[in-house]
Amino acid sequence: MLYVSDTALWLGQIPNAGTGVTHEIIAFDVAEAGALSNRRFFCHTDHGHPDGFAIDRRSWVWTSAADGVHVWSAERERLGFIPTAQTVSDLCFGGSGRRRLFMAATTSCWRSTCSADLRAHVRRRRACTHFACHFCARP
Template sequence: MFGDIEGTGFEPLDERFSQCFVDHVAVERLWTGGRWLEGPAWFSAGRYLVFSDIPNNRMMRYDDTDGSVSVFRQPSNNSNGNTVDFQGRLVTCEHQARRVTRTEHDGSITVIADRFQGKRFNSPNDVAVHPDGSIWFTDPPYGILTDYEGDRAELEQDGSHVYRVGPSGGEAVRVIDTMVKPNGLAFSPDGSTLYVSDTGVSHQKGGPKHIRKFRLDGPSLKDEGVFATCTAGLFDGFRFDVAGRLWTSAGDGVHCYDPDGTLLGKIRIPETVSNLAFGGPKRTRLFITARQSLYSVFVVPKGAAPG
């Protein structure tokens, strides 16, 4: 293991992990001062990263051209997960407003979904956009359990589920109802498979702490079982590179999995990691949100777009 910041470094568990890094690369801490950072999303046109600081009710902006960090939006409705759609627009999960929104190019905000069958969502957590333009999101209750990351409130849904809104909008459709606390989600690079983390162990002794995979089969999903189980804390948010490797948050840093499910290695981070996104001009810079800080590391593989 090596690294320039105390507590950081690289832990190879499979020889294939070495192919992902240049020998002299190191983890960088770009900014600190948040309370629970989440939802990194990279905007290529502007060369900046947007990320959420949930308890502080704000979204932050890291400028890749000069390294500065500033407030992007405050208040943010305790925003959590963010992504960028294929038209370069910001899509956001808002705990406090219990909805999913899209920020248009002119800055106006469109509500994508805020209810299912007339009842409010729990607290949309993370979001992914499929190549066909549909928007998929998870809805655990973390944002309404206390006042820390949203507003304490009663659940209106009958559990924690995954939803889809079609490319042309319309009502949300429940697509997965078999998970305890669905959390992060992302599509394989070819869009054929949806991966979803389940953090049910956070509120259920012996509960799940894994990532499941679901094959898209026409209008439905085929559950293909557990892809990986977390060996340190919980999986939260994650992304894919173009070769199909899955890079995921964990309690001790970032874990990298081969498409065959092998844990290739870890990037050690001295704070609990919540999420990550690929960015930079070549999409070879991995941005990592942790408890209080934003980190990054350059990698060899390119991230799958969008982020």
Template structure:
């Protein structure tokens, strides 16, 4: 049965994920995928039927993004893997930072040119050992380039609707940064886009007007910022740890929200029975069509 939603967030999948993250809309399947990093799982939710399916992963599943051949690129702890939802099979394509065993991959996004952007982080969330990377398909292989370091918990990232700005968070610093993004994938002019004073910026995405939607860890809200960095009214959530949103549905006006139970004391969990679940709400301004990682030329 199709979801009936309004502007108030409603729990649509009572999952109790330890660290629900990385929601992404599959245009091909008209379904939502997301991960539970700590429980080593990939999840799929069909909003039309309410059906839910999950697959185990051999280590932390940090993000999942669609490829133009119907598979996904999955960031596990140690690198990039291809994931086939038809079989559940995972195959490694590229190791990332093997020299830093205390690091793991974190969040990612795909830009309008079909390139993958993702970050790494210190798994203990203490040392500024994380970096930002870009990946493209070149000469039948994944070509990885490094684009800056010094992040303790890299998060985001997100692309503006015109493809000219990349947003990246360093969560412990409570800051969202913006970069100019050139057509060839060069980053320049890093600046502070926004600084949160309540909670920590987690995953970010943009809508079709360029508004940045930010899951706010420890803040119990979705923070929102205009493209000029000025803050819009936030959207309160019924749980403390809000990780990321994704726009989906046929009109891209359904906002799916992942949350987490990680780090919450028993008394907080008692007050937040749906912490770690998947929520959804409706919005007037649509999101952007989900870009796919480009394998095919052109």
């Protein structure tokens, strides 16, 4: 599976198309030889556009947005949302066992150590209180 963030309309890069129309992630199947097929809609964010995203070991898609980080299962089930004080533009996993979520926001970089029961955490849809100060910035 290959995921692609489609922000072209938002950026106004398609001739004769309006801006602000799409903000979505699309998915493709990938053949063994690398050919793409079965282009399909995967998800969209409610606020902003999904610019940066990362896939965890469970195949969950964690995507940036204007209001925080949205989390989706590979089956397109919305698992949750972590609100942030600034627009998140990119994110990745790192650290021991890839359990740390690193987020690049408007003027700050944050990291959050993911608990074993992260699914329950993101389903609460409350502000995440597990951010650690990184580069002297707080959400």
